[in-house]
Amino acid sequence: MILFATVMVFYLVAALGHLLSLAVKRITLARASSWVLLAAAAFHGLFIAVRWIEFGAPPVVSVYDSLGFLSWAVTAIYLFAQWRTQTTVLGAVAAPAAFGMIMISSWPTTVDVGVLSFALKSGWAVAHIVCTLAGEAFLCMACCAAIVYLIQDRLLKRKRLNALSRYLPSLGDLDRVLHVCIVSGFTLFTLGIFLGLLRARAVWGAAWHWDPKFIIVFVSWFFFALLLHQRLALGWKGKKSAVLTVVAFVVLIFAFFGDGILFGTIHRFS
Amino acid sequence: MEFFLERFIGFRDMIHLVLVGMNHRTASVALRERLACSAGGELAMTAELLRNHDIREAFALSTCNRVELLALARDLSGTERLLREMLGAGADLPPGKSGDCFYSYSGREAVRHLFRVTASLDSMVMGEPQILGQVKEAYRRSLEAGAAGLFINKLLHHSFRTAKRVRSETAIAANAVSVGSMAADLAKKIFGSLRKRTILIIGAGEMSELAAKHLMNGCEGRVVAANRSAEGALRIAEIFGGVAVGLDGIENALNDADIVISSAGASEFLITKAMVERAVRRRKNRLLFLIDIAVPRNIEPAAGSIDTVYLYNIDDLQEIVDQNLCTRKEEALAAEAIIEEEVQSFEKWYKTRDVVPTIAALRTKVEAVVREELMTALADSHGRPGSSIDVEALSRTITNKMLHEPIVGMKEECFDNGATYLTAAVRRLFRLDNE
Numbered sequence: 001m002i003l004f005a006t007v008m009v010f011y012l013v014a015a016l017g018h019l020l021s022l023a024v025k026r027i028t029l030a031r032a033s034s035w036v037l038l039a040a041a042a043f044h045g046l047f048i049a050v051r052w053i054e055f056g057a058p059p060v061v062s063v064y065d066s067l068g069f070l071s072w073a074v075t076a077i078y079l080f081a082q083w084r085t086q087t088t089v090l091g092a093v094a095a096p097a098a099f100g101m102i103m104i105s106s107w108p109t110t111v112d113v114g115v116l117s118f119a120l121k122s123g124w125a126v127a128h129i130v131c132t133l134a135g136e137a138f139l140c141m142a143c144c145a146a147i148v149y150l151i152q153d154r155l156l157k158r159k160r161l162n163a164l165s166r167y168l169p170s171l172g173d174l175d176r177v178l179h180v181c182i183v184s185g186f187t188l189f190t191l192g193i194f195l196g197l198l199r200a201r202a203v204w205g206a207a208w209h210w211d212p213k214f215i216i217v218f219v220s221w222f223f224f225a226l227l228l229h230q231r232l233a234l235g236w237k238g239k240k241s242a243v244l245t246v247v248a249f250v251v252l253i254f255a256f257f258g259d260g261i262l263f264g265t266i267h268r269f270s
Numbered sequence: 271m272e273f274f275l276e277r278f279i280g281f282r283d284m285i286h287l288v289l290v291g292m293n294h295r296t297a298s299v300a301l302r303e304r305l306a307c308s309a310g311g312e313l314a315m316t317a318e319l320l321r322n323h324d325i326r327e328a329f330a331l332s333t334c335n336r337v338e339l340l341a342l343a344r345d346l347s348g349t350e351r352l353l354r355e356m357l358g359a360g361a362d363l364p365p366g367k368s369g370d371c372f373y374s375y376s377g378r379e380a381v382r383h384l385f386r387v388t389a390s391l392d393s394m395v396m397g398e399p400q401i402l403g404q405v406k407e408a409y410r411r412s413l414e415a416g417a418a419g420l421f422i423n424k425l426l427h428h429s430f431r432t433a434k435r436v437r438s439e440t441a442i443a444a445n446a447v448s449v450g451s452m453a454a455d456l457a458k459k460i461f462g463s464l465r466k467r468t469i470l471i472i473g474a475g476e477m478s479e480l481a482a483k484h485l486m487n488g489c490e491g492r493v494v495a496a497n498r499s500a501e502g503a504l505r506i507a508e509i510f511g512g513v514a515v516g517l518d519g520i521e522n523a524l525n526d527a528d529i530v531i532s533s534a535g536a537s538e539f540l541i542t543k544a545m546v547e548r549a550v551r552r553r554k555n556r557l558l559f560l561i562d563i564a565v566p567r568n569i570e571p572a573a574g575s576i577d578t579v580y581l582y583n584i585d586d587l588q589e590i591v592d593q594n595l596c597t598r599k600e601e602a603l604a605a606e607a608i609i610e611e612e613v614q615s616f617e618k619w620y621k622t623r624d625v626v627p628t629i630a631a632l633r634t635k636v637e638a639v640v641r642e643e644l645m646t647a648l649a650d651s652h653g654r655p656g657s658s659i660d661v662e663a664l665s666r667t668i669t670n671k672m673l674h675e676p677i678v679g680m681k682e683e684c685f686d687n688g689a690t691y692l693t694a695a696v697r698r699l700f701r702l703d704n705e
Contacts, residue, residue: 086462156459157574159586161452162593165459166445171557172462235554238578 003047004106010040011071011102015095022092025167030088034079037095041075044102048072060129064105069130071101073137081141081177087169090177093144124199132192136252138185139224142178143249146242149174153239175237178245182231186224193221213267216255223248285326286346287421289380290353290372291338294394297361297371305337305361312408315339315356316417322352327419329426331387331408333401335394338387340380342421350374381425382613388429389436390443391605396598397443402433424619432612439608442601445594449477449587452594453561454484457529460559460580464489470527471495471510472520472541473534474502477563479509481531486510494523498534524549529559532568539570546573563587636672643668 017033048069051059059065078094081087148168155165197207208214227244230236294302312330319328319341327342337357343349354372358364361371375383386392388405409426412418418426437443446452457464469485471478474497482493493512496519497503503514515523520540524530534540541560550558560581562569567583574581647664676696683692697703 152459156456156580159582159590161456161459161590170459170462172460176462235556237555237557240577 001047003043003050007040007044007047008099008102008106010036010043011075011095011099014040014091015099018091018095022089022167025163027088027167030091033095034082034088034091037075037091037098038079040098041072041079044068044072044075058126058130060126060133064107066129066133067101067105070133070137070140071098071105073134074098074101074140077137077141077181078144081145081181085169085173085176087145087173087177089167089169090141090144090148090174093147094141097140097144122199122202124195124202128192128195128199130192131188131195135185135187135189135192136256138181138188139249139252142181142185142245145174145178145181146245146249149178149242150239150246153242171238178242179231182224182228182245186228189221189224193217211267213255216251220248220251220255223251285342285344285421286349286376287340287342287380287425288346288349288353288374288376289338289340289383290350290357290374291331291336291383292357292372293336293392296373301361301363301371302335302337305332305357312411313415315360316412316415318356319353320415320417322349325349327422328417329409329412329422331405333404336387336392338384340384340422342419346376350376378613378617381616382609384425385429385432385609385612386606389433389605389609391436391602391609395447396602397447399437399443402430405433406430425616428612428616428619432609435612436605436608440601440604442598442605444601445597447591447594447598448484449563449584449591450481450484452587452591453481453531453582454487456561456580456582457485457559460557461528464491466490466492467528468492468494468526469510469512470520470523470530471506471512472517472530472532472568473497473564474499474506475533475564478531478533479506481561481563482506482510485529485531494519494527496520496523498536521545521549524558525552528557529561530569531561531563533564534568535564536568537566539568541569541573543570543572543576546570546576546579550576550578561587639671640668643671 014033014037017036018030021027021029021033048059051065058069060069074094075098078090078098082090149171152165152168152171152174155162155168156171200209201207223244227236227241227248230244231241292301292305297305312332315330315332316328319325319330319339322343324345325341325343329338329340331338331340337360339353339357341349341353354374357372363371383392388402390397390399390401393401405426409418409422412422446455454464457467461467464485467485467489469482469491471482471493474495485491486493493507493510494515495503495506495510495512496515496517497506498517500514500516503516506512507514517534517540524541524545530541532540546558546560555578558579560569560573560579562581562583565584569581569583571581571583573579643664647659651659680692680696683690
């Protein structure tokens, strides 16, 4: 599909541009790459709309479709964040991540909605998927910000004010992005899980199953809940909260991809 | 300028650009003090220069670190002598003793020097931003005095453009090279925006005052000044419109402060790790930036190991400043290349500026001839069958009209002076020998 190829190319150019700008430390290049990323997001949005019309349902149900949706959401959140704060440099993490996800999503395993399992044939299921994915996109962006935060924090702590630390955003801006992403991401993610549990009760008889996917998702949800609690109640900032963000997100990635690859689960539909 | 000589001999006067000046490298502070003149001084100097009938245009720049006099005149060595005498007199030097402290340049060397000065490559702190403003101000005064003509106008505007290019294309002015601005840079890297931050200043020293000025620059922050003596604290508080506390108020002030600058003379630590730990808990882990520029140190070094606390002492800051100075020197190489390019571009303008009106006039004239003949031919063609233009006749008349004057001119020149360079010029311009 030409539209999809265009989207891929735009993501690739934006990712390379961002990485290159990190290497030469020129902010203008990063800004230009962000415009390319905006174009990629626009075309990608169009692509998703086209598929939606084709299938008559939001194209998020297969693992690969959902990855595509996730990369689009991550891009959109990044673009919004860098528009509101001075954090264009985050694109050096966000753009390659978006490109990586769309790459994987391009592997040809299109699932026809017609043969979808009963569990997914419901507005509840679609709402569950969309909420979870949007939440995951926010948490992914939070993880990007946390990684950059850790690098910048290390440079400032070691008193290395070099070209890299000058180029990276300030700790304050990074923490702001981190905070907004965690609050919105956690809210959507929680809502998504709740909808999923409701659907599970309707389809499988019980909301909770001692299933690897359920457990891992719960572990990562618990980490994020802990993180949010520490941030809101104790004002956790800095290194500790950034490290916990990354750890929680790694668990979340494991839950997302482990699906049928690393472990068997009833949460499998194709 | 030298390149003028060959081209316009016999046609017009030779004009030279002469620059005489002194700066922090060539003259002592004592001498610079005597010469450093105010805005009025710059005006007086330009006025004095213009009194000399040989000088067409003049420009004077005077800052605390340099004086530059620039003049456009016919007599190169005479003007140079005049400028040197003027500077010597201004500095109360006996005549003939000025040799070592003044430098002089002419032609493109003078252009290059002015470009380097404006781009802050010749400054004491390379890349400092004030000089461009000072040159602009001096240029404005030179305009007011009626001393700036076409040449100075073009030259100064070109130098502003060069300075802007150097600033935007190289990192020469990118990094802080003073402890104060370094602290401000670091604070921006930690907090992002410095708006509405609270700054705690401990000690009434000049260093902390300077650093605070850099930090407060356009950020509407709040200041708390702490000092052993009340009047010291009040003085600092008054400068920044803040509140004054005693040294025992530090513990409390740490609850709100985002940035602490400390430069008090004290034998023991004024801020201990335990104090900071308590404060961090009370302030719910908000980031805290501690700057300790006192020797002996005011803040316990271990405080820097707390997660959300960033502690820099004077050596840390100085080390980064030194690194930045090194970077500036590297960037200066790129800047010199830009200067060279711009000097060449200015030279090109200068060399070709006379030919531009000639080109325009020639083009207008040729167009007029062609249009007129074409109109006549069109008018004639209406009576003829098929309304066609006689192209052959048209090209013949255009050729004749176009070449009539040059041919007559060449013949006259030949008659008067023999087959001279005019014939050679025509052969060269129309490439008659190549065919």
